[in-house]
Structures are given as structure tokens and as C-alpha cells.
Amino acid sequence: MGEKVEADGSGLSDRQKYRRKLQQCLTVLERLLAEERFDRPKNLMGLEIELNLAGSDGMPRMMNAEVLKRIASGDFQTELGMFNLEVNVAPHRLDGRVLDQLAEELRTGLGYAHRKATEVDAGIVMIGILPTLTRQDVVSANLSDVDRYTLLNQQMVAARGEDFTLDIDGVERLTCTSASITPEAACTSVQLHLQVTPDRFADVWNAAQCVASVQVALGANAPFLFGHELWRESRPPLFEQATDTRPPELKAQGVRPRTWFGERWIDSAYDLFEENLKYFPPLLPICDDEEPLAVLDGGRVPGLQELALHNGTVYRWNRPVYEVADGVPHLRVENRVLPAGPTVTDVIANAAFYYGLVRALAEDARPVWSRLSFAEAAANFDTACRHGIDAELRWPRPGRAAGITTVPVVKLVRDELLPLAAAGLDAWNVEPADRDFYLGVIEERCKRRVNGASWQVDTFHRALEAGLDREAALAATTRRYCELMHEGEPVHSWPAGEPRGAVGEGR
Template identity: 40%
Template sequence: MGRDLPQRDFTDEDRERFRARLRASLGLLDGLLTSPGFGAGEPTLGAELEMFLVTRDGVPVPRNEEIRRAAADPRLVLEVNRYNLEANLTPVPLRPRPFTALHDEADTLLEAVRRAGAAHGAEPYCAGLLPTLRPADLTRRNMSPRGRYAVIDDALGRAGRGLRVSGEQRLRMRSDTFCAQGAASSWQIHLTVRPEEFTRVHNAAQLMTAPVLAVAANSPLLLGRRAWDESRIPWYEQAFGQHRRRVAPADRRSGFGHGWLRGGVRELAEEAVRRYAPLVPLCSGGDWDRPLRPGGPPALDELRLHLGTLWWWNRPVYDPAGDGHLRIELRALPSGPTPADMVANTALLTGLILDRAAREPGGELPFALARENFYTAARDGMAARLWWPAGPAAPVRLAARDLVRALLPRAAAGLAAAGVADDEVQRWLGVVEARVLTGRSGAHWQRRTHRALGSDDRATVRRYLELSSTGAPVHSWPAPQARVRGRPRGLGGAVVRGRRRWGGRVADGAEGAGGTVARRALPAVRGRRCAGCFSLDARGTGSVMNLPKRTPLQATAEARPVRRAGLALAAASLLVVGGTACESDGATPAGDAAPAASASTEPGDQAASPSDTASPTSGARSPDAEEDGTATSGEGDGPGKSSPDRTEKLVDGSEARITEVGEQHYVAKIVSKGAVVATLETDGHDTGLDANGVYIVLSNGGVISSHK
């Protein structure tokens, strides 16, 4: 769908001829999939970066055509509305440093847009949603001057459709155009896949999207309302007008899917042709079934165009370039906050997909639960509780943060097996590790800042633009000061003056990337440093500092415990080995056993689906709950509270009883043989303990980790 359309009106004869070519294309595709050399090239990775054009105060600037022309860069293309723009990054080989290449190119393109937009008072804003948009901005008068969007809008129908998302606040809107999806911006990853591996890779993508989406969430402010952490997901799906209850999920042109793949890309192509009517029945001229060049693959323009009008979150792509290849377009991740964040999300998702596909022939989780995971992750973000396969046992339900921390070594293994350089893996997965340990995703930062600034949309966008322009990842961003019960508390970025942290003195007023203290996050103890911590370099990129030497990674298809230099995640409460999930004692609350595989997953039956739009479940406590006023019973109880909020086992068999006292204020009592042997307390900064050969870290987000 990247090309413009020379024809706006279509006859019944056009539609019938288009359908005939689609059916014929399936036969040609069958021959391609078994032809020598097809899809056999070196694996590559590409991306599309969608962005908004805004003033410094967040007002949308409808000048995408003028800015694209001024930038004079063919990688920049128009998106749905006049304040949307898209950058198509150059595909890069998957080895040895693809993520750094994508990061640098995204940075360069954003700077090009910034320079070109200066004459119009515009700059790029990378986030899943633009909080300052209002319903009047989502009408056809703001549609980009590209004929294809008008054709698609007419084909989808102009009947009124209701859009609604409920979270902390509720939003309902009526629309008669798919221009409503111009409120959403994504970071879309393209991963080339060999035909014989397509089924395994696609199923791995379906399974792994949910945990990555949970920690990558960056879309909590929908038209100024605080809703889902990834409100972009239900909004985008509903904008196509396909989510009325009378339309079954399997018949909707956008969504997560309805079952594990069994028959490769041919199964998806056949389903697309059989189930969905063509929206744009434009037939190519000439010998449509002939190769583009002698000995090359056929263009299959009609099939490619048809697949481009199905907006599945993980979508197949056929590309006739060169000798031809297949790709999976991973479309679920949000734009922003910075290139560092987006590339780190890419490294995590790519590594998990490659590792899972190499180890598993198919999905071990009932698809109903995988689909529920996707919408639960979109709704609750890092506070989500996700179902996960546990080998021969029933699936278990885990906190998203714990799950991702446990999966990081698997992502490292997948990237290493693909030939990604070791320092590249450490650098970018280190950003994810830092985000998970601090609990600060883009959604978390936006929600807290919006609340601290009195729900001022423009002030929130202005602060977001200031910090994102530094390039520092979002976990390092400070948030405005807020006053809680008369006592000022930092919201994730106060500079601590003259205090000692982890054996290193913080200089008065010293600030690191993004305005935060460049922390010495690792305690220097007996010449060693504890695992699972991070530092920031000059650009705010996370990396692991001087970790204990580990056994070199053996990246094999068999599942083995993987310990990687620079990614020893002793903080994980879950160990994922060979596709099994082994929880520590007490990690799964009563009632979290998996439901029957036949449990309904229709949008009307599940709180996690976009059509139901229920508020977050009581079992998934938001990181912002204290500020939300939704969980205040423990506030002010202090360390002497009668019972802890939770208990976790440590590596030496002792347990940590953790109590939340206030904002970034936790107390952990270490209990061994019934006696309290130590107490850790955070109050705006991490704290740690070295005793009897055990290293224990309590983060200011209440996450405890230990290792010997």
C-alpha cells in the first residue's frame, strides 16, 4: 500500500477480474515457495517509523506534504492525515550490528524532519498517540492528499461507527471515516523469513508480541483522556469500522488473529483471498503473471495490494525484489519515545522470536490465552499479568515485568544465534533491562506527568518533546515534582545531592543523559558487581557494567540454561528453560491456573478485548495505582504494616517480605528461619546488601533481586 492509486472508481467487472487474479496468484505463490533460491538470501531487518508533526506546544501541524518536499528524502512518505508522516528505514543485515544501524538512521531522519519542519513551526513527535488531538482533527478534511486513502475510506464505507476505550477515564466518539486512525502512530518492524520457517516464526511472533508490548507501551493519553497503556491498539482496530459485535473476530480486517498457523504463508494468503472482499480492486496492466525480470519472481501485484488492506498485527509480506522473499511485518509496537527505546524494543522482540522459532515447532499456549495476553498487555502495560506456557503443566499467569526479565537471556540467545555482535546485544537489551527494573515505560511516564501537570495536554507534550530530543531512553527521564499529602516527592528524576549511592559519590547538581543522575547502579563489593543492573552512557543508552564473567553463550537449537556475559539476570523470579516456566514459591496466586483451552475469547466475552474496554482487572495493579487513587489503603501504614504486600523467595532460601510505603518507597524485610536478619528500604533510590556471599538489590520500583 506504499504506492499511490491511479484509479478511484471501480466497476463490477474490475472487481471480478481482480478476484480471478487473486485466485491465480495463489497457484503462482505455491510454485514460488518451492522454487530454488526463493527467500534464501541473508536475513534482514527493516522498520517504518510513524510520527506526528506538531508545534512546540503539541498543536498538530497539517503540513506533511510541504515538509516531505522540503526534506527531499525519498524515505519519507505521507501517512493518513496531514499531520502524519512516515519514515521507511533502509533494511539492514541481521548481523552483526543491525540495531545500531536502525538507531542511527532513525535519528538522522528525525533530524531531517525537524530541519524541514522548522519553516512551518513543526517538529516530529514520536508516540503511539498525540494527547492534544481532538475529534475535529480526525475528519476527512485532514486527510493527506494521496488518492489511496480516499479510495480506502470510500471502500470501508461512510456509515457512522462508534469508537470507545475505557480505562482510568472513558472516551467515546462517533466517526464516519477511517481518518480516526490518524490518531495512532507505530514502529513497524520487517523481519525476513525463509518459506520453510514461516509457520514457526509467525507463531513465535504471535506469542512474544504480548510481553514486549507490555514493557514497550507508550499510548496512555487518548484525545486527552487517560485510558489503556496502549490505547492505540483498540482505537486503531475500531477506526476501520469492523468491530461491531455482529462482525466475528475472524472476519475483521484488523486484529490479532484467531488461531495458530499450521500451513505457512500459503494458509494466510488463502484465508485473505477467501474471507475478505477486495477493497481496492486495481488490476495491474500488461502480463501480470510474468516475472519482473528474466528468471525473477512474478510481481503478484494484486495479491500484495490485497494483503496490504488487511491490518493484522503480525502481517505477511511478499516482496519480488531480487530473487524474492517473505517478511513478517510486526506492527503492534508504538512509535517512540526515542530511537533508543524503539530499537531496544526491536532487539527484544526479534531475539525472542528467533529463539522461540528455533526451539518450538508450534504454540504450547492455547491461542485463546495468547489472544487474551495481547489485549491485556495493551490495557495494563507493565502491570499486566500474562498467561505463559509451563511445559507439560497447565499454563501459569505471571507479572509482565517478571516475565520479561526472565526472557531477556532467551532474547540474547536468539540474537547471538543469528550472528548479532555481543556488545550490540548487551547495549540494546540493557535498555530494556533498565526500563523493566525501574518500571518506567513511556506509558508510565506520560500518565504520571499528565497527572502531575493537572491533566494539561500541551504541557505534557512540551515536556515530552524536550526530553525525547535528548535521545535518552524513557527510563532515565525525570518527571515533574508532585506533592503527595503535603510532602514533595520526586517522580523519577530528582538529582540527589551529595549522597552516596552504591559506593560512588554523586556530585552536587551533576546530571546525566535526559536530566537524571548518571547512576552508579552496581555495588562494588569484593571486587565484583551484582548482576541485573545498568548504567547510562552519554546518549542515555543502557549497558551492563563489569558483570561477573559468565560461561560463553552456546547458541544451539536445544534449550539449555543460557548465561550471557552482561546479561546475568539474577533478579528474575521465573526461569525459562526449554520452553518451560518454573515459578518461585508463591509467585502464582490462587486462582491463576489456566482456564480450559475452549474458553471464549470473543471481544464481548473478555475484558481484555478492544470491544469490551473494561478497566484494568483488580489482579493487575497499575504502577500508578497510588497516584490514581485506586489503591490507597496501604499509604501511610509505613514499615510496621501488619502484613507485607508480597513475599518473594531469594536464592539462599530466605524470603523477602516487601511492603510499599509510598511513592518509590519500599521496605523489604529479609527473613531466614522465621527471624528478620536484615531490612532494606528505598526512598527514591535503589538500595542493596552484601551478606554471607549473597547480593540483594531492592529497586525504587519495589523489585527485589538476589544472586550468589
């Protein structure tokens, strides 16, 4: 969400003109692909983490502007809600000691940011959804003061034509409405970028779609929303509903939601950009001065700004990205599946598992997506969000055996996917000691069946049993989570939920 736009409407172009520009961008993209103008393989990856701000009482703080002033670093920027920040890690080559390098950079950067934020009692929290958020926290007055967010909210509310409805039926059921898109800000995630060549893009994207369910099952860290215990990873249903511009009549007609798993395996990156134009009306119809066809005909590479802006308002869990760096275009797969946290070690372990597994699956002679239907992959994602580390997924039988079987995700990971992830990291030439350490974190999660969501739920219920009311139990859980998060040991090693004595009345 980095593009700068004006919120007063003066930059809005005629929608028909914008649609024509989008079609030009798509035509140019097709030519760039056909002419093989894209960057050579560089094995580059990138990382972004969305963060929450919470006080020593565990409650959200609407202070991102003040905190950013104190941090004073270009690595940190605003996100949708005033209780959000985002940290961006510079691209790295995916080889050697990259995993430990990323961990060290994150610990240093987040530690500094946390120290500055606590000067105004607004500490940094890496978590999928802050358990203490209330409906009163996610109102339009708490949108970050950024033109793009203001305009995006206006356009989505106008497209919807009525309040957004949240209806999530999990362990408990939450039903409410919102007059703005601000509830989306409750969802804080990790985005993993991987630069790929056009000829490898489809295989990498298809592989990422296959493993999305496994990622979210192992990494689930968002079991609470507005005081309700919902799905083990409640971000996806919340994000889909908080950005759903379809009134009930359009839903009934089968119109696709803007937050979308997809509906088919692909053959090219072009397929995804084409779908985005075909199925989703523009929300921010702002035309750039660049004429992409003229730029391309002149021997230069266009930025395709309209395509990039539109692409950013279609919320795929694995999003295609087109970008130009040093005059050369490249493609990336942006994996948006994982919640933030719980610790830096957990984040890097999740990243190691993803990058290794996607590499191995994308190069498999019998790819998973040739044996698993897209509908089954989508159903797996839903199941994983609901049940987290206890999920059972549909997966092709191992070896040369035909057919699909249902398998506990922890067994699938330990028996089949961890060895593949290790082989994939070897193919990236990642340091073996780092490979073993971070994949070992994933293995321990599976052995103990503990991740961020299961720990939060256990701690919350123990606090209730100790006599705390629901609001106090959620605050106590959040405070204890923050303590352990800053200690930095991976979540599978955290002591089982402790009520009043350890979780206590303060930090």
C-alpha cells in the same frame, strides 16, 4: 501504503474479475512455494516509523506536505493524516554492529527532519498517539492529499454503510463516531520487518504472535486519545474500531474485523494469504496488467500486485509480505505491534529484544505455541494493551514443568525472555556490546516499571495536581515529552513527571 492508485474510480475493475485475479495470485504463490523459488536466507531486516507533527505548543500541525517539501528526502513520505509522516530505513543485514548503525542513521535522519520541520513550527514527535489530538483533528478534510488514502476512505465508508463507532472503556471511557477512517491516523507505530525463508516462516510468525503481548506491555506509549485516559496502549482498540467495516449485524454473525490478531497457529505463509482472500472482501479492486500464471509459465516471477494490494488492507499485527527484489521473490514477517518512540534508543532496544527473542523462540525444540493456546495468546495481547508494563500474562511454566501460569510481564522478561533474546542476538552474530546495551535498556524498564505510557500518565496527573486543566495538562505533558525525546536518553531514565515549573507554559 505505498501503492499509487487513482481516486477518480477509473482504475476500478469489476469485482468478480479482481477476485479471479486474486485467486490466480494465490495459485501462483502456492506453486512458487512448492517449486522452492524463493530467495536464500539473507538475514535482512527493515524498519519503518510513523511520526507525528506538533508545534512548540504541543498541538498537532496539519502540514506534512509542506514539511516533506522542506525535508526533500526519499526516506520520508506521507502517511494517512496531514499530521503524520513516515520514515523508512533501508534494509540491513542483521549482524555485527547493526543496532548501533540503525540508531545512528535514525538520529541523523530524524534530527535533520526535525530541524526542517521546525522551520514551520511543526516538529517531529515519536509517540504512539499524540495526547493533544482532538476529534476535530481527525476529520476527512485532514486526510493526506494522496489518491490511495482518498479511495481507501471512500471504499471503507461505503463498506461500513454508516459512521464508524469508537467505544473504548479504559481508565475512562470514550464513545464517539466518525464519518471517515481518519481516526486511524492517530495510531503511529514502528514496523519491524524480517525476511525469512518459506520453511521458517510459520515458526517465525507463530513466535512473533506469542511475543506480541510482551512487546506491547514493555513498549506501551499511547495512553491518551481525544482527551481521555484509556488503555496503556490504546492504538490497537482504536485501529480495530477505526477500520471496522462491519455494521453491528455482521459483528453479531461473527464476521472477522479487518484489524485482526488472527485465530490459529499456522503451518505455512500460504495459510495467511489464503485466510485474507477467504475472509475479507476486496476494498481496492484494481487489476494490474500482469497475468501471473502466464508470467510464471514463461519462467519469470510475477509481482502478484493484486495479492499485495489486498494484503495491505488486512491489518494483522504480524502481517505476511510477499515481494520481488531483483527478479527473486521473498517473504517477510512485518511486525506492527509497537508504538513509535519514545526515543531512538528505546526504538532500537525494542527492535533488539524482538529480533533476538523471535529467533530463539522459533528455534526452540519445544516451541511456546505448542504449549500456549492461540486464544491465550490473543487474550495476553488484550491484557498487555490494557495494562502495559503492569500486565500479568499467561505463559508456559519454565523448564519441563507442564501447564500454564500467570506471571507479571516484568518478571517473565527478566527471568526468562531476556536471556532468550540475548541468545537469539548471539545467533544473529550481533556485536555483544550492542546486545548488552540495548537489552539492558529493556531490563531497566522492567526494574523501574517505567515506559512511555507510565511516564505520560504520571506527568499528566502531576500537571493536574499542580492546577492545570485537562487540556493544558495534556499539552504540557506533550511539550515535556518532546523535550526529553530530543535529548535522547531512554524513557526509563526520564525524570518523574514535573508539572508547571518544568513542563511549563512553553518549550
